[in-house]
Amino acid sequence: MISALITGCVFGLSSGLAPGPLLVLLITQTLRHNAKEGIKVAAAPLITDLPIILVSLFALRQLDTYQRALALISIAGGIYVLYLAYGCFRTKPVNLGDIHPEPQSLKKGVLINFLNPNPYLFWLTFGGPLILRLSEAGPLAPLSFFFSFYFSLIGSTVFLALIAGRSRAFLKSRAYLFVMRILALVLALFAFFLIKDAVRFLGLVT
Numbered sequence: 001m002i003s004a005l006i007t008g009c010v011f012g013l014s015s016g017l018a019p020g021p022l023l024v025l026l027i028t029q030t031l032r033h034n035a036k037e038g039i040k041v042a043a044a045p046l047i048t049d050l051p052i053i054l055v056s057l058f059a060l061r062q063l064d065t066y067q068r069a070l071a072l073i074s075i076a077g078g079i080y081v082l083y084l085a086y087g088c089f090r091t092k093p094v095n096l097g098d099i100h101p102e103p104q105s106l107k108k109g110v111l112i113n114f115l116n117p118n119p120y121l122f123w124l125t126f127g128g129p130l131i132l133r134l135s136e137a138g139p140l141a142p143l144s145f146f147f148s149f150y151f152s153l154i155g156s157t158v159f160l161a162l163i164a165g166r167s168r169a170f171l172k173s174r175a176y177l178f179v180m181r182i183l184a185l186v187l188a189l190f191a192f193f194l195i196k197d198a199v200r201f202l203g204l205v206t
Helices: 002-017 021-032 035-042 044-062 067-089 106-115 117-135 140-166 168-172 174-201
Strands: none
Touching: 002 067, 002 117, 002 140, 002 174, 021 035, 021 106, 021 140, 035 044, 035 106, 035 140, 044 106, 044 117, 044 140, 067 117, 067 174, 117 140
16 A cells, blocks of 8 residues: 555656646646636546546456456556656756746636546556556555545646746756656656566566
């Protein structure tokens, strides 16, 4: 359960802190309106992700007895997590002065996240398989991962929005870039274990 909590926190932080369309919308809403509007955008994953998770788990359960399929999913998950690590490592200071979006609402925040391919890729290649694996030990471990992931995801994005509302300098600071580099290294480690699982599913190692 502790491992599930840590894993959820790492991936929640990396997803929440990494620049993307939802984070940009959240920050600009806070700057142009108030923190309440930014928090509305931060809540969008709670609305969009549940059907994605349910469909991913259903599809993965159909493949549960096919070792080669599980190996391909693990390889895809490893590659995707490496992509996330690369994105974190290549993070640059966020230049909010160049962003001029029209006013957005929770509805538009939900639409942005629903059309974003990252949640689909994450739950199909990493999050879903991990929840199925954790569920073998009982319900507490997958629930720990789920809640720690969304607590870190939403908490980190709200934190960035509030910081941006007070001082734009943080998103251009070395501290922000340092955190992203550390998360990149941790994600690369997770990618290694996913690829290792793929090799085991293929029967190349015991």
